[in-house]
Amino acid sequence: MKFEPFLIENLRIEDLISDGRGLARHEDRVIMIKNAIPEDVIHAWVYKKQKKYFEAEVKEIISPSSKRTTAQCEHFGICGGCKLQYLNYDTQLQFKQKQVEDAILRIGKLQPKTVLPIQGSEKTFFYRNKLEFSFSSFAWKNDKNAPDEWNALGFHVPNFWDKVVNIEKCYLQNELVNKIRNAIRLYALENGLTFYNPREQKGFLRNLLFRTTEFTHQLMVGLILGDSLPEKQLKLVQFITDRFPEITTFITIINSKKNDSYADLAWEVHKGEGYIYEFLEDKKFRISPLTFFQTNSLQALKLYQTIKSWISKPVEIIYDLYAGCGSIGIFVSDLAKKVVGIEYVPSAVIDAEHNLKINQLHHLEYFAGDMSKILTSEFIQKQGKPDVIITDPPRAGMDEKVVKRLLEIEAETIIYVSCNPSTQARDLQILAEKYVLEAIHPFDMFPHTHHVENLALLKLK
Ligand SMILES: C[S@@+](CC[C@H](N)C(=O)[O-])C[C@H]1O[C@@H](n2cnc3c(N)ncnc32)[C@H](O)[C@@H]1O
Structure with missing residues (x-):
């Protein structure tokens, strides 16, 4: 029998499950609700039936939980990261x-x-020492009538393999990283550099990697390119390294494969050693673009x-x-x-x-x-x-x-x-x-x- 979505009114959230969704019970049903937290009372829109439970989203919050707080990030809810921001720490x-x-x-x-x-x-913010952003010629758009193609540099939107939400400010890495990322996007737009088209699998700019250190204050920038265009690449690297002397090392990787993984590819060093170094107490660690740390x-x-x-x-x-x-x-x-x-x-x-x-x-x-x-x-x-x-x-x-x-x-x-x-x-x-x-x-x-x-x-x- 075809499942018909339905509304449940005044549902009280009892618990959180391991993936961060709220759990509630209604009659003999167990319901998992996105973005709902214990003590919330909500109207829930039940959109899917699984074998043992129903999946729902919040239609309206009737009485918010005292554990709720306001999410800081303007991209919250669209970007897949930092999903529990609405829950106090x-x-x-x-x-x-x-x-x-x-x-x-x-x-x-x-x-x-x-x-x-x-x-x-x-x-609780700005704590990550590694982040990878994607370039895409298909930006996530809030307005359904906006043109389909628009260049974005940010994170993939969950469940949309080709869509990237353009990130202006990310709370995961320090402010310098935000400035560099936005400067690269602007430079690319002003200079007509192509953003990767995931549907046609072509385009010059593909991914952007940042690695930082906590104790030595070093910064690695890695640009992953879909094509080898040495002149354009050099001009972009020159522009960014001149503008941001704080960059310790700058590398590029050419990835013309169909998938985004570049762990098996060689990198070219344009500034510094191609590595950064971190200290944990008296021990020193070399971090390469691909090292797990x-x-x-x-x-x-x-x-x-x-x-x-x-x-x-x-x-x-x-x-x-x-x-x-x-x-x-x-x-x-x-x-x-x-x-x-x-x-x-x-x-x-x-x-x-x-x-x-x-x-x-x-x-x-x-x-x-x-x-x-x-x-x-x-x-x-x-x-x-x-x-x-x-x-x-x-x-x-x-x-x-x-x-x-x-x-x-x-x-x-x-x-x-x-x-x-x-x-x-x-x-x-x-x-x-x-x-x-x-x-x-x-x-x-x-x-x-x-x-x-x-x-x-x-x-x-
Ligand atoms: C969670 S990381 C831990 C790394 C390290 N202990 C640290 O704290 O930085 C897990 C590591 O296990 C390695 N690994 C995964 N499967 C493995 C296997 N079957 N045999 C050996 N190592 C494996 C991965 O390459 C990765 O470096």
Whole structure:
């Protein structure tokens, strides 16, 4: 039977679900509502039926929740970022804390000995050290009658693969980045440079990357171009680097592929070294245009400090699994005689090895490859049994084979860093066969989003 959208009046929101939507019940139905928060009373427009619940949007707020606040950003609601801006920050933190605790209890079926309160972010705006904007010849338009084609530089609009909302001011990175981005857009318009046409897959200007540092105040600008037009490229780079001497390094990448990913492409350096450098306490890190580095540097520092405090005393061997450019292993390396890192992406391992050199560290070694293939019993025999394992997998969590391997290794301590409480809880449940969950400590790395990071401390029974 065809679903007919319908209105529910005076619906009271009870809770928030993990993707940030409000949850309410009406008769025997569960309803998920975009942009609604606990204690709101709303008229809801139910537009979709899923197997177990209905999806709705706010038609009218009848009585706003006391947890509501005004979103700062003028692009809020259209741009896909910072979706929880209308929720006051304390409530965002409570929501994230509950999300982690629920996952550990519901999915992991575990009760941690200690549940630490979430570490809120010192900066709730301007906290990101990496942002990527897109050029598009199809701007999002608020006015339906506006011409379809208009050049925009900003973020993709959710559910519209070809539409980009033009961003005048983004609250995620400092004001200088806003100025540079707007200057590039203006220069491009005045000089007739083409913005990427995602439907025809052609155009000169494609993406714009900014990487900043918190403690060394460096700035990388990366321009990703759909075409090689050396003269136009040089003039644009010259204009921007002359106007903004604060730019530490400027690189360009030519991406004439059909997809936007440029992780496999070479870059050309026009100013500086093509790298920027960040300090976390006394350790220095080189960041290339493609290196993974925790996106909120101030929070990363607190996270790493907590990991270090959980190791607490000098040990023989630490394993740093899913090591990226080696940042966690290097940060805690003073506590170990030997650190062994494993990471999938070869260029990240090259970065990690470079970071060893610039920190004059000789007791760390990195191995490139898939975790389940590298972390074998022969490998462990050769490298030595670790006292501490730090594991920081991607959102999908660890492969079951890897979790089972951790059970075989029987390290005294495991510290599990996760950006997805559900997959972490799943893995912790398997580890519970031999480990006690001593503590969990959520961290808010991404204010105004539903994302949460969680640290878990496990001790061998
Ligand atoms: C969340 S990041 C952690 C990076 C690092 N620990 C840090 O704090 O900067 C996860 C890392 O796991 C790596 N990775 C993903 N799948 C992997 C696999 N199967 N084997 C080894 N490393 C993998 C990714 O390349 C990425 O660098």
